[in-house]
Amino acid sequence: xxxxxxxxxxxxxxxxxxxxxxxxxxxxxxxxxxxxxxxxxxxxxxxxxxxxxxxxxxxxxxxxxxxxxxxxxxxxxxxxxxxxxxxxxxxxxxxxxxxxxxxxxxxxxxxxxxxxxxxxxxxxxxxxxxxxxxxxxxxxxxxxxxxxxxxxxxxxxxxxxxxxxxxxxxxxxxxxxxxxxxxxxxxxxxxxxxxxxxxxxxxxxxxxxxxxxxxxxxxxxxxxxxxxxxxxxxxxxxxxxxxxxxxxxxxxxxxxxxxxxxxxxxxxxxxxxxxxxxxxxxxxxxxxxxxxxxxxxxxxxxxxxxxxxxxxxxxxxxxxxxxxxxxxxxxxxxxxxxxxxxxxxxxxxxxxxxxxx
Amino acid sequence: xxxxxxxxxxxxxxxxxxxxxxxxxxxxxxxxxxxxxxxxxxxxxxxxxxxxxxxxxxxxxxxxxxxxxxxxxxxxxxxxxxxxxxxxxxxxxxxxxxxxxxxxxxxxxxxxxxxxxxxxxxxxxxxxxxxxxxxxxxxxxxxxxxxxxxxxxxxxxxxxxxxxxxxxxxxxxxxxxxxxxxxxxxxxxxxxxxxxxxxxxxxxxxxxxxxxxxxxxxxxxxxxxxxxxxxxxxxxxxxxxxxxxxxxxxxxxxxxxxxxxxxxxxxxxxxxxxxxxxxxxxxxxxxxxxxxxxxxxxxxxxxxxxxxxxxxxxxxxxxxxxxxxxxxxxxxxxxxxxxxxxxxxxxxxxxxxxxxxxxxxxxxxxxxxxxxxxxxxxxxxxxxx
Numbered sequence: 154x155x156x157x158x159x160x161x162x163x164x165x166x167x168x169x170x171x172x173x174x175x176x177x178x179x180x181x182x183x184x185x186x187x188x189x190x191x192x193x194x195x196x197x198x199x200x201x202x203x204x205x206x207x208x209x210x211x212x213x214x215x216x217x218x219x220x221x222x223x224x225x226x227x228x229x230x231x232x233x234x235x236x237x238x239x240x241x242x243x244x245x246x247x248x249x250x251x252x253x254x255x256x257x258x259x260x261x262x263x264x265x266x267x268x269x270x271x272x273x274x275x276x277x278x279x280x281x282x283x284x285x286x287x288x289x290x291x292x293x294x295x296x297x298x299x300x301x302x303x304x305x306x307x308x309x310x311x312x313x314x315x316x317x318x319x320x321x322x323x324x325x326x327x328x329x330x331x332x333x334x335x336x337x338x339x340x341x342x343x344x345x346x347x348x349x350x351x352x353x354x355x356x357x358x359x360x361x362x363x364x365x366x367x368x369x370x371x372x373x374x375x376x377x378x379x380x381x382x383x384x385x386x387x388x389x390x391x392x393x394x395x396x397x398x399x400x401x402x403x404x405x406x407x408x409x410x411x412x413x414x415x416x417x418x419x420x421x422x423x424x425x426x427x428x429x430x431x432x433x434x435x436x437x438x439x440x441x442x443x444x445x446x447x448x449x450x451x452x453x454x455x456x457x458x459x460x461x462x463x464x465x466x467x468x469x470x471x472x473x474x475x476x477x478x479x480x481x482x483x484x485x486x487x488x489x490x491x492x493x494x495x496x497x498x499x500x501x502x503x504x505x506x507x508x509x510x
Numbered sequence: 511x512x513x514x515x516x517x518x519x520x521x522x523x524x525x526x527x528x529x530x531x532x533x534x535x536x537x538x539x540x541x542x543x544x545x546x547x548x549x550x551x552x553x554x555x556x557x558x559x560x561x562x563x564x565x566x567x568x569x570x571x572x573x574x575x576x577x578x579x580x581x582x583x584x585x586x587x588x589x590x591x592x593x594x595x596x597x598x599x600x601x602x603x604x605x606x607x608x609x610x611x612x613x614x615x616x617x618x619x620x621x622x623x624x625x626x627x628x629x630x631x632x633x634x635x636x637x638x639x640x641x642x643x644x645x646x647x648x649x650x651x652x653x654x655x656x657x658x659x660x661x662x663x664x665x666x667x668x669x670x671x672x673x674x675x676x677x678x679x680x681x682x683x684x685x686x687x688x689x690x691x692x693x694x695x696x697x698x699x700x701x702x703x704x705x706x707x708x709x710x711x712x713x714x715x716x717x718x719x720x721x722x723x724x725x726x727x728x729x730x731x732x733x734x735x736x737x738x739x740x741x742x743x744x745x746x747x748x749x750x751x752x753x754x755x756x757x758x759x760x761x762x763x764x765x766x767x768x769x770x771x772x773x774x775x776x777x778x779x780x781x782x783x784x785x786x787x788x789x790x791x792x793x794x795x796x797x798x799x800x801x802x803x804x805x806x807x808x809x810x811x812x813x814x815x816x817x818x819x820x821x822x823x824x825x826x827x828x829x830x831x832x833x834x835x836x837x838x839x840x841x842x843x844x845x846x847x848x849x850x851x852x853x854x855x856x857x858x859x860x861x862x863x864x865x866x867x868x869x870x871x872x873x874x875x876x877x878x879x880x881x882x883x884x885x886x887x888x889x890x891x892x893x894x895x
Contacts, residue, residue: 211763211764211765211766212763344848344849345555346848347848374554374555374790374849375554375790375792375831375834375835376554376830376831376834376844376845376849377844377848377849378834378836379833379834379835379836379842379843379844379845380844380845380846382836382842383842383844401763401764403764404793404835404836404837405836407836408836408837408842409836441765442764442765444768445764445765445767445768446764446793447767447771447791447793447794447796447797448793448796448797449792449793449795449796449820449832449835450796450820451796451797451816451817451820452817452820453796457768457772459765459768459769459772460765460768460769463733463735463736463766464763
């Protein structure tokens with residue numbers, strides 16, 4: 154993996170600390186809270202500048218919610234999100250022990266903690282982080298011309314006006330492989346792949362630093378998917394972007410990401426560099442997940458781990474390790490205690506009792 | 511050993527008459543399915559793979575019309591052209607000899623009926639005589655049982671009469687009247703009980719835990735994987751000779767997909783059905799199929815064994831399709847352009863505008879199917895002799 158080496162270890166663009174997002178279920182006449190869907194529960198991740206972090210998991214495991222919470226489209230229930238801290242101050246903010254006294258430190262942390270941002274501050278933040286949704290047919294307004302769709306962020310963020318705005322729109326469109334003659338058309342006149350390109354152009358027109366790609370290739374065909382993946386890689390190099398690539402398609406993740414995090418039921422259970430995790434998946438869930446992808450090679454016959462049952466409801470997640478009811482290696486401790494992350498070398502982190510020292 | 515061909519599609523042409531124009535969805539499709547094999551049909555959206563599956567059952571939705579071709583079903587000598595038969599014959603085949611697993615299990619199930627009701631419908635339609643026979647057998651045992659009193663024996667005799675009649679002709683006029691008279695129509699309970707047993711057996715076959723409970727559920731209570739299992743149970747209820755699986759795992763997660771694929775493979779071995787597996791995922795093709803047909807723009811452009819397709823693809827489209835699968839460490843090649851619209855399709859070879867080896871003849875003449883190697887057919891001018 155070429156880019157991982159280029160990324161300096163400490164240049165963190167985004168860090169989440171015990172991020173939680175619960176959706177409350179209300180019921181009764183007074184809309185009282187009767188339960189909570191624990192969509193994202195205590196997730197701590199670190200995303201480095203210039204990398205593409207792949208987040209995989211089954212549907213309903215909270216990966217999309219995590220993506221949306223991280224860019225503050227949803228307000229987190231608890232936890233901190235630090236974005237874009239200058240390198241000099243990174244150590245201070247992110248490390249637990251610090252030379253400064255606690256009051257000053259809290260103040261400093263508060264400055265970069267986007268979990269608490271509101272109003273104008275939050276709006277200006279949107280310039281730095283953008284999202285590309287799964288289905289471009291639904292994420293583009295069918296009544297808006299392409300030029301309006303793509304240039305709207307410029308207007309909202311007051312970045313460009315008039316001729317300049319038009320100029321930047323055309324520039325952006327050409328970057329994603331569309332031309333000036335597409336400006337005065339409506340979304341329905343485009344094919345699925347082209348629509349996704351428009352959605353990408355809209356996300357990138359403000360020159361963001363961090364982009365969440367929420368399953369951008371799941372609604373297009375194989376041949377178009379390859380085109381889009383190549384486009385993502387080119388744009389990343391050109392514009393120095395950092396991606397959070399959310400997907401359930403492991404072959405895509407393997408192709409585009411530098412590091413991968415595996416989510417299960419609101420928790421990240423394993424994270425490691427792509428090559429490492431695909432060569433040597435350790436967590437029982439990751440093993441099962443990886444062995445269930447059909448490999449396009451008929452000569453390869455391999456041992457499959459087929460999971461029993463289905464993902465439990467996130468309203469009442471199992472106690473202890475959340476995977477233990479379906480795990481074939483579950484021991485007695487798994488149902489009691491929640492495993493913590495352990496580093497097994499090469500930046501390979503895993504939350505499983507089997508690897509606890 | 512040469513296997514017998516049980517389904518043979520010849521020159522199938524299908525058009526959709528829409529307001530925007532005539533969509534030439536299928537343009538001379540040739541396919542055959544051998545006994546006991548799994549034939550994979552791959553292609554991108556809109557290449558006509560689903561419609562091929564539907565026309566095998568002669569179930570093409572209205573603006574679509576089958577314009578020409580033949581679909582032979584059955585072994586050599588006993589085969590019939592499905593396109594020439596009437597609706598009554600087709601209805602006796604659908605679900606019994608040829609059945610289908612649909613793409614989206616949620617829309618394939620009726621939300622207002624329980625799972626039991628929906629599976630029972632298939633069984634009632636095709637196997638009612640068998641069930642009546644079972645009921646008659648049971649009643650006979652009761653009658654001969656010395657413990658039964660004279661009144662009960664009388665009732666059982668009456669019931670036996672009804673069921674023997676039903677076995678002969680389930681839709682007879684007298685029965686229809688009887689079934690509407692209160693109290694007397696209680697005889698139906700026996701049949702219902704008999705069918706429920708079979709339904710539970712069929713559901714158990716698909717590895718659903720607690721089939722008794724699932725039988726009483728409504729589709730919205732089922733998860734995606736469970737719903738797909740129910741649809742599979744419905745398709746396999748009458749042990750069909752041919753099973754058409756139209757992207758059965760597209761909306762499911764990978765782990766559930768693995769479970770379903772495993773299930774289909776196991777049931778295929780058990781019942782010995784042949785499967786026409788329609789999908790766009792090359793990975794599934796590699797795992798499930800014996801032979802592969804690659805479709806593009808309403809035409810089958812290549813047919814060969816799985817090994818052959820992956821090792822030695824001949825048609826430029828197949829090559830491009832295989833190269834556009836993301837593999838780590840390899841540069842990802844993509845096919846330029848987009849899937850063409852089938853309204854006013856290109857003359858000649860339909861792939862020629864995206865093909866890298868386009869020649870002059872490609873733009874003018876439609877290529878013919880050529881057997882390059884034994885069992886390896888390709889429709890491309892590059893291999894014409």
